[in-house]
Amino acid sequence: METLVFFGLAVPILVLAVVVVTTPHILRAVVSLFLALVGVAGLFFLMRAPILGVMQLMIYAGGVVVLFAFAVMLVRRVTGEFVRQQTGLAGPALVVGLLFFVVLMGIGSGYLAGLEDEAAAAGSVHPVSRDLAERLVLTDVPEEIDPVEDFSPVMIRDYVIPFEIASILLLVAMIGAVLVGHPLEQKHPGGEIEPEEPAEEGEGA
Amino acid sequence: MAERGWLENWVNGIVQPLYEVAPWIVHLVPILWILILIVGSVLILIWAERKVSADIQSRVGPLHHGPYGLFQSIWDALKLLTKEDTIPKQADRLVFCVAPYIVFLPAILAYVVIPVGNGLIAADLNVGLWYLVAVGSIAVLGIIVAGWASNNKWSLLGGMRAAAQLITYEIPMFLSVVVIIMMAGTLSLDQIVRSQSGGSWSLAPPDAPFLNWNCFTLPGMIAAVLYLVAALAEVNRQPFDLPESESELVSGFNTEYSGMRFGIFFVAEFSNTALVSGIAATLFFGGWSSPIVSEGEGFWRIFGDGVLWYFVKITILIYCMMWVKWTLPRVRIDQMLQIAWKGLIPLALINIAIAVAHVAWVGA
Numbered sequence: 001m002e003t004l005v006f007f008g009l010a011v012p013i014l015v016l017a018v019v020v021v022t023t024p025h026i027l028r029a030v031v032s033l034f035l036a037l038v039g040v041a042g043l044f045f046l047m048r049a050p051i052l053g054v055m056q057l058m059i060y061a062g063g064v065v066v067l068f069a070f071a072v073m074l075v076r077r078v079t080g081e082f083v084r085q086q087t088g089l090a091g092p093a094l095v096v097g098l099l100f101f102v103v104l105m106g107i108g109s110g111y112l113a114g115l116e117d118e119a120a121a122a123g124s125v126h127p128v129s130r131d132l133a134e135r136l137v138l139t140d141v142p143e144e145i146d147p148v149e150d151f152s153p154v155m156i157r158d159y160v161i162p163f164e165i166a167s168i169l170l171l172v173a174m175i176g177a178v179l180v181g182h183p184l185e186q187k188h189p190g191g192e193i194e195p196e197e198p199a200e201e202g203e204g205a
Numbered sequence: 206m207a208e209r210g211w212l213e214n215w216v217n218g219i220v221q222p223l224y225e226v227a228p229w230i231v232h233l234v235p236i237l238w239i240l241i242l243i244v245g246s247v248l249i250l251i252w253a254e255r256k257v258s259a260d261i262q263s264r265v266g267p268l269h270h271g272p273y274g275l276f277q278s279i280w281d282a283l284k285l286l287t288k289e290d291t292i293p294k295q296a297d298r299l300v301f302c303v304a305p306y307i308v309f310l311p312a313i314l315a316y317v318v319i320p321v322g323n324g325l326i327a328a329d330l331n332v333g334l335w336y337l338v339a340v341g342s343i344a345v346l347g348i349i350v351a352g353w354a355s356n357n358k359w360s361l362l363g364g365m366r367a368a369a370q371l372i373t374y375e376i377p378m379f380l381s382v383v384v385i386i387m388m389a390g391t392l393s394l395d396q397i398v399r400s401q402s403g404g405s406w407s408l409a410p411p412d413a414p415f416l417n418w419n420c421f422t423l424p425g426m427i428a429a430v431l432y433l434v435a436a437l438a439e440v441n442r443q444p445f446d447l448p449e450s451e452s453e454l455v456s457g458f459n460t461e462y463s464g465m466r467f468g469i470f471f472v473a474e475f476s477n478t479a480l481v482s483g484i485a486a487t488l489f490f491g492g493w494s495s496p497i498v499s500e501g502e503g504f505w506r507i508f509g510d511g512v513l514w515y516f517v518k519i520t521i522l523i524y525c526m527m528w529v530k531w532t533l534p535r536v537r538i539d540q541m542l543q544i545a546w547k548g549l550i551p552l553a554l555i556n557i558a559i560a561v562a563h564v565a566w567v568g569a
Contacts, residue, residue: 025300031300031307031350053336054335057336057339057343058339058342061339061343062343062345063342065346066343069349069350069368070368073353073368148332
């Protein structure tokens with residue numbers, strides 16, 4: 001069942017992600033990005049990581065994409081306007097993407113090997129290789145762990161200084177955006193706030 | 206007894222083997238339940254809206270289909286289903302078709318964590334309230350995109366207004382909910398209801414357990430008012446129906462929609478109305494817990510623990526929303542922004558300070 005749901009989410013996510021970078025319709029790109037991000041949130045829920053899932057929904061699907069749509073709407077008024085998506089750098093992009101994929105897989109498999117050693121050391125009856133997905137993501141979280149309660153001390157005690165510094169940085173960015181977009185300065189009319197707003201929404205991440 | 210035998214036969218003969226073959230079938234039960242809840246509440250609400258508006262305007266309302274015109278909504282649905290579905294030539298067809306579903310999506314997603322009765326909750330997430338807030342923030346994209354894809358002045362203006370309004374009113378809505386998290390000490394909606402249903406520690410006398418509800422504390426009371434005002438704006442109902450305002454924008458963001466696509470916007474509006482009432486009932490008015498008896502026994506077990514109180518509470522809340530809708534005129538756009546930024550948001554921030562004092566001195 002979980003495998004079914006996983007692929008039911010993963011395949012549309014990949015298709016939509018490809019649409020985001022290939023479609024010339026900017027509006028379709030926004031909608032596809034939104035649906036892909038909602039799908040990723042679904043994957044997080046499937047992996048029993050509800051905090052990440054909720055963050056994904058709130059910050060990316062509900063915040064960033066809405067601001068994208070809003071910003072794009074302020075800039076372009078009519079639909080059917082095409083934007084050029086290809087910059088002729090598809091080849092290098094592919095190489096970098098593949099490289100990134102390889103690095104990620106390397107880190108992931110290293111983590112898995114560590115888990116396997118750990119399991120072997122503990123004499124576990126469930127070696128990792130037997131049922132990877134089940135061991136790793138799906139049934140591994142004990143029910144009594146409350147991620148919400150574990151999350152708050154980390155956020156508000158252990159990492160409180162980085163958290164606050166990030167929020168001050170975002171506040172500065174916000175004030176800067178207001179200054180730059182102020183009507184007294186005629187140099188930058190309108191869409192100047194566009195790159196700033198998503199950064200502001202990223203606060204909770 | 207005959208019925209019980211029939212039911213047992215049915216369970217043993219069909220449900221049990223089905224469950225053994227495919228245990229994941231149990232996951233379909235909450236899905237079915239949520240769909241029934243949405244469709245049922247929408248059908249009743251469409252009829253109720255007509256009747257309440259008629260009552261307030263000294264009319265009779267629907268009469269002809271069924272007793273008291275009860276089947277009117279079914280005929281409405283049939284009409285919408287059989288109407289021609291037009292798509293403007295200049296519209297972005299794909300996005301135009303997807304937009305209504307994006308508006309409808311949060312309504313379905315949010316019902317997952319709403320406790321309708323004792324234990325009657327599709328998934329008791331331990332981040333339930335946060336999830337609700339997150340899900341509530343995605344409907345706005347559907348409205349913006351619907352207004353934009355229609356390629357029509359009125360729709361675009363409606364979409365722009367929706368963006369301004371929904372993003373603005375999310376803030377007081379979230380800030381008022383924070384107070385409840387502070388007082389209940391949990392994000393699980395089931396536990397928020399239980400914290401209001403009274404226990405041995407409760408201050409309220411046993412024959413009046415409703416005094417335990419969050420709306421009977423000072424911060425809870427302020428938060429309830431803030432939440433209900435913001436909720437009116439979030440579901441685009443009068444006096445905050447600026448995104449569709451018929452007298453200025455034809456029908457705003459859904460001007461170009463017809464047939465069942467318009468129907469989906471309609472259904473989304475009504476199911477969102479039921480949803481925000483349900484959330485308000487859960488957070489501030491004790492959810493499914495009974496206002497009369499603290500623990501159910503005998504006859505009262507059905508009503509004290511049951512679904513009935515939840516529906517009684519949301520009915521009252523929805524009636525109030527309709528009452529407001531058919532009584533007050535629409536606010537202007539500058540007034541709408543002023544109410545939020547100069548009224549609700551400062552009040553919500555002060556309310557958080559009040560809640561801190563409340564939790565420190567009175568106890569959670």
